[in-house]
Amino acid sequence: MTTVLRGIFFVKFWETQGPKIRAQSPAGFISDEMFNSFDYKDIFPKDVLCSRIIKFMYNDLAVVGFPILISDLSKYEAERGVIRFNTCFVFNAESDTTLYECVIKKLAMSLVRMEHESSFISKLDELQMQSVIDRVYSGLTRDGFVHLVLPDSSSIALKPETKNPPRVKILLSQVPTLSCHPQNLVLGRWDLITVRVLKLINGSRSVKNIIDITEAEENLVLSCLQNLLHLKVVVMLPRFRYSDLYIVTSKFNEFMKDEEFQRTCIDFVSVNRGRNLTIETVSKVFSLISDNLPLKKIAREHCDLLDLRRLVLFSVQKGILRKLFKYPFLVSTSSFLEEIQKKVSEISSSRAYRESNNYENVTKCDPLRVPIIKSSSISTSNTSVSRQQQPLLPSPSPMAATSSNTLPRVHQKMKLPPSVIEEESLASMKENGRKAMQKAELALAKLKTKYFDGSHHTEELACLFDQNLAEFEDMLESSPDVIIYMK
Structure with missing residues (x-):
């Protein structure tokens, strides 16, 4: 789901004039007719709903705001002791607006601070407000973030949240494999458990083997691997056995059309640096694998040209093969x-x-x-009966205490x-x-x-x-x- 920011507008409420748009970007995006068709309670809700994220739908648009209410009888005497304003962001109806909620709230609270310090909203300069809205909109739509200096010389940085991919469940049977060269890893930047785990990753040890070797808690090692997986330092592959079965996926067609992809594969799986290995031989091996021919037989027939294990691991990692x-x-x-x-x-x-x-x-x-x-x-360390002479008296179970044939609880020093x-x-x-x-x-x-x-x-x-x-x-x-x- 893509989030498309369509526009931003700033609204201020006057007790004598009602709500009016004082700045918007792009210019003219919200017409007076469209704004008048908005429900007044959506822009300026009841007092208990102020300082909260408010979202409402209008045709194919989603409008998200953070209405502000500031009460001060002495300062806003002409406005009946209150001042109301709202900065609204407009998106497509299908957009995930939750990613921009932090931006909307942070911008609104910055305006509240400026109002308390310099009466920026009550003595509104529409040109300054228009400049702020323009820079926020252009920065978010062009670069995905904005860092600007506000009229009171303070600075603010706005960036929407990024939606992280869902966490992939790590199985104890999976084999972690480094996705980069080990020399590129600076071990001094990692914590101690991560360093221990990285040193044990060799493409053949399973997650369970790593947990047993490190003698660390299972949850700790799994969290470490989750972090490495999120940072794309490792990939999780299934265990390789010569008795396994694999099928060729649709990505094989992409592999056959991409020459760079083919060269990378040949360099990785060749036993003699690709001098005699051709793409025809590799495609023939894929054909034999898809026909469920035993992997041991395929490995024996092509052992002088390629390493079948490396070919299978490379193909599974790139999505060319899928294990059954x-x-x-x-x-x-x-x-x-x-x-x-x-x-x-x-x-x-x-x-x-x-x-x-x-x-x-x-x-x-x-x-x-x-x-x-x-x-x-x-323990019967205080009794007169020695350990070598008599067995210890076991603790009575709850079920035994209710039985009629069970002896009553005996004092610790009583001899039986x-x-x-x-x-x-x-x-x-x-x-x-x-x-x-x-x-x-x-x-x-x-x-x-x-x-x-x-x-x-x-x-x-x-x-x-x-x-x-x-x-x-x-x-x-x-x-x-x-x-x-x-x-």
């Missing part, structure tokens, strides 16, 4: 969730162990990172028979394990609706669940309850 991803969709939860839950149970039982008569619970979990068991123990402590510890472990499995089942139920809905591809899910991609895809493809489609 596998999107799993879970149609039934019965056997699929049973298989996952069985895996959860096996891992939890193999990791649960008893060490020095103290029962530890496993804090890490299955491949889906579902918390299995997490408990704590009460070893058999009682043993039974209570085992019961506590079973109860914690049961609760953990309930949490796992609930998490897996949420997992189905959140991730296996056909909107997340397997590379994203494998990184999210910390799984090997090939094994994860084999598990999904072997399940009868999962449908996988490519796009």
Whole structure:
């Protein structure tokens, strides 16, 4: 949506004469007939709406103003103690006027300041006001900004806001790649975490690998990459595997017509600086890729001329090729969730162990990172029973407190028979394990609706669940309850 500034006009209200245009640019843009057809309440609304952005539509135009009301009985006695004025900007009806709201407000507040300091509005010099409006309009329409000196010798800079593109979501499976030469980056200008991230970007490490190596918080690294992506220092590319499938996009036609584009590609992918590589060979490789020929076979046949991996990455970055991803969709939860839950149970039982008569619970979990068991123990450092002689007394759970078979809360220094402590510890472990499995089942139920809905591809899910991609895809493809489609 483009924002087109059509004109600016300044209106002052007199109690005896009413509202009148005292300056406008371009000259004659708002005729007296058009101005009289405006609703008076749109130009000068009620007092409670003054000093606010007011917008109204007129035919195919959008008029935006910032009405000002200044009250002073002694200063404006002839005007019944108030003075009203408004500086309105006129745009096309479909324009995004929010970008100019800061300009309109800043100009209006500058006029308020000049009125308080030198009575510029009450003793209005129409020639000076016309000069201000002309310079503001010409500067904004020609250069997109204006820096001018006001009649009171003060200066003001006006520039509309720029609409930033929407933030692109960064996936853990994506591979950041520098869009400029590393020697052009002055590392001394970046913060410490950005320097660490930039040094790790080599075109093959994924976002998850970088997070693991830096040992920094995930949100911090993602924010750093978002900043680098906004500054166009890096581009995010999908992971490259020789088993992947790609399709040729419509930009291939532009590539075949642009000789400079072709030379850039040949210089980047050639293994011998392009001495024997021709555009015919490159186009033949694109044809083989579009026919879904295995990339390993293509790489072996042309390994003496080009680097297929670099060709694919270059083509994906420039939009010539597009990678096909596998999107799993879970149609039934019965056997699929049973298989996952069985895996959860096996891992939890193999990791649960008893060490020095103290029962530890496993804090890490299955491949889906579902918390299995997490408990704590009460310290018994003040009791007469040593750690080597008796197990620690676990803290009673809320559910155990309501049971009729549960012992009442025991004072910390009270000694219990070893058999009682043993039974209570085992019961506590079973109860914690049961609760953990309930949490796992609930998490897996949420997992189905959140991730296996056909909107997340397997590379994203494998990184999210910390799984090997090939094994994860084999598990999904072997399940009868999962449908996988490519796009």
